[in-house]
Amino acid sequence: MNKPLLLSTNNKGKLKEYRDILAPKGYLIYCPSDLGIEIEVEETGKTFRENSLLKAQALSEYVNIPVIADDSGLCIDALDDFPGLYSARYASSLGGYPSAYEDLNKKLQGKDRKAHFHCCICLLEKDKKPLYFEGDCPGEILSEPKGSNGFGYDPIFFSTELNKAFGEASEQEKDAVSHRAKAIAKLSIYLCL
Numbered sequence: 001m002n003k004p005l006l007l008s009t010n011n012k013g014k015l016k017e018y019r020d021i022l023a024p025k026g027y028l029i030y031c032p033s034d035l036g037i038e039i040e041v042e043e044t045g046k047t048f049r050e051n052s053l054l055k056a057q058a059l060s061e062y063v064n065i066p067v068i069a070d071d072s073g074l075c076i077d078a079l080d081d082f083p084g085l086y087s088a089r090y091a092s093s094l095g096g097y098p099s100a101y102e103d104l105n106k107k108l109q110g111k112d113r114k115a116h117f118h119c120c121i122c123l124l125e126k127d128k129k130p131l132y133f134e135g136d137c138p139g140e141i142l143s144e145p146k147g148s149n150g151f152g153y154d155p156i157f158f159s160t161e162l163n164k165a166f167g168e169a170s171e172q173e174k175d176a177v178s179h180r181a182k183a184i185a186k187l188s189i190y191l192c193l
């Protein structure tokens, strides 16, 4: 029998990534809009863990099934992990990703370009402590965008595992190494124990 899980996003790309990995293991993934739930969670946490917990807690008020929520971002070593938690807000404060690419490139003049994407998934089940599953994807920040695949910072992220920019990688290639895929793989192992 399929076991239900509620994922705290209506983002179609994320939903597909979770369904692709967890459906074959017998999980039925719902998103808030499937259940008529509309919520906007303020990401006031100081860490990826805190934000993923805030998102999971907000949803768990509505349902009796386990909830999963994730938080992710781009962390640049030379900028003390900036934009990190603020990845989406930083790009929108500059008017979009192309301006963020330029701004990051300026900030990185003469500096090391090592970076990683990080993803933290929180699993919240009724009357249980929250559990966290995390994944990292190492890379470097390119001085100009390459390719137009993916979303967000993908065109300026050179994956050292794929040896190409995420902007040039196919969906399957990115899914093989991405921070989110690694965190989902850990969650999937736990759920099948």
Ligand code: IMP
Binding pocket: 070, 071, 072, 073, 074, 087, 088, 091, 117, 150, 151, 152, 153, 154, 178
């Ligand atoms: P959230 O986890 O949906 O809150 O996403 C945070 C933000 O981090 C996104 O809006 C992007 O700016 C950035 N981000 C997270 N994962 C990726 C990725 O795989 N590619 C590009 N940008 C990402």
